[in-house]
Amino acid sequence: MNQTQTIKKNTRVELYDWIRVIATIFVVIGHAAYLKIVTANGGINYILPSQLSPTYNGFLLSSFRFLAIWVYTFHMPLFFFLSGAVLGLKPIGQLFSFIKSKTHRLIIPYLLVALFFMFPIKYLGNFYTYSGLSKAIISFFTGFGGSDEGHLWFLIALFWCLIIFVCITKILDKLHSNHPIIILFICIIVSQFSIRYITFSFLQISTSLYYIQWLALGYLFESCRRRYTIPYSYSILISIFIILIYLLAYRIISPHYNISIIAGIIFSIALSVVLSPLFQLIKNKYSMHYNNFIKRLFDIYLFHDPLEYIIIRIFLNKNLLSTSIGCYAYLFMRTIGIILLSIMIGNIIEYVLKRISSHFSKTKKLITDIN
Template sequence: MGKKLTQVSFLFVFATLLVVIGHADITLDYRDLWIYKWVYSFHMPLFFFLSGFLFAYTYPANKMQGMRFFPFMRKKVKRLLLPFLFINSVIFVIKSRFVPAELMQNPLTFSFSSWVESMLWYPIGFMWFLPTLFMIFVFFSLLRKWIYVNVYLQMGGVILLFVLSYVMPNMQFMQISVAVHYSAYFGLGILYCIYKGRIDAILLRYKYGMFLGSFALSASLLPWKLVAALVGIVFSLILSLIVEKRSGVGLIHLSDYTYTVFLLSYFPQMLVRGPIAHAFPEVNQYLFSCVSFVLGFSLPILFGVIYRRVKDANRLTRFVGLLVGL
């Protein structure tokens, strides 16, 4: 990412760290911890907020009007649906063959119909994010001519999306209901990109007071999900503005691998949660959670660093790179 996106690069690294922390649960007791509840209060809204920011950053007003729908969506199929098809299928085989049905939220059987269900209606675990983001891109690219209008219509559109997410019927197909819900945060990310200078000026003027205040509010685990998510996003923005000028190049380079970490961290974390934890029941579960976090973040990065050296060797290696977010 360019120099202007140092802040957003940091935010993607931060959000990815939160995801790996959230997935480091070994037993259900982990979900009673403050850190788990805090992470889940805002980490996914933050991801969609950042995706909306990048959408507007990549397509400013002059480019948005000339954006062609089908070429744009073809890129999103490669970026989102190909990894989804591959990784969701791999996890499907593992879970349907080796995990007892009573341990799964949506039980799987090793059959074609169950696989189709996992692809179109009930993605496995964290994989719901990919079809959800794809549907959001469909929605916003169709409405691209109305994105850069006056601020009142923009804010009205975001508020309408929030309202729709609470009143519309549940539609599981391709995560449509979930996409509507997170579209509001995606829209907020677009607004932040458009009005970034003004918003940052306000945040920086009172940065330390707002940083401490937003963290205190966020850390108190507000019972209102929408408010908790918005406060968490504000906290993340202020943190990124404070850290931005102090960020080392190495930290920013990590943002090149955040998508790969998101896609592949499940596998080392599943290995720790399953066979390793069951083989050593006497070991403290929170020690395993720490191991899960370290391996879940570091192994995909190590894989990405090594794979980038051979990625362009031929068509096959480039295709595999697409499947794992490189």
């Protein structure tokens, strides 16, 4: 089976759906182990109970925490890589239309989810005091007083990277030099320049542009994917090799950040191909649930992280980690439970929006008929 050539609706590549699934699971795992996070206006710093169950430091939970530390080194660059690959599937079109599309897709959720979900839920999760919450909201909308974008920083960072990236490609188009390798080289320069010389932090532009190099790498990958396939046997060997390397030399590789990211991206692509028969099986047998899950991947990203603080607060304040069952339930809720809750929230919001849209459509039709 040629996994990399399975295309739907002309431009949809199933390989990228599979990578999105893995990347989303990785980001949930990466956010599912922390007990301490400190920001300019809030944070948590939970201490494990003295009567902690041995299960918490047993093989399963310890292995999971190691996995969380590993995927955290590359899970966000992986999203930028994937965004670049998807961007390369079809012509970009006019710049104004592109900016309008990405504003609707990224900036509106960035603002609405922050104001109506992230800040209230994190407040309930003891992340903010009342005064800290007000300061965090002010800094969120002004860009001053500390960074309080939380996990939503990715949306604004991706927005900046996409806009600058498209501007670069448009300029190179006019110069007839728009080869993906040239674009990647320029984006690496932009990335390094932003780290060293861009000091203003309004809407995180100074830190956002670091990731443009990974977006450009994904764009280059898509141009190569069209010409080459990824053999299934090679994907298995690559996945096993990278896992073994990390198990044997994790302390050596981890400090080398870019190497860790590239290895993680390669691993994610290979793992997507390895798991492709499973994805196809689930799709064929449970098509409706599979399609809904793919549809809700963005919702999982939007809603999962604030829910983590609620889970931590409940389990630590109620001393539920003193038993083995409590430890297993804690692991379940911070991973699968969070995913299910995020999907449920996404479905509810979609249902409510459809009802509101339907109501306005009926009202508009009624007014038209009267007139």
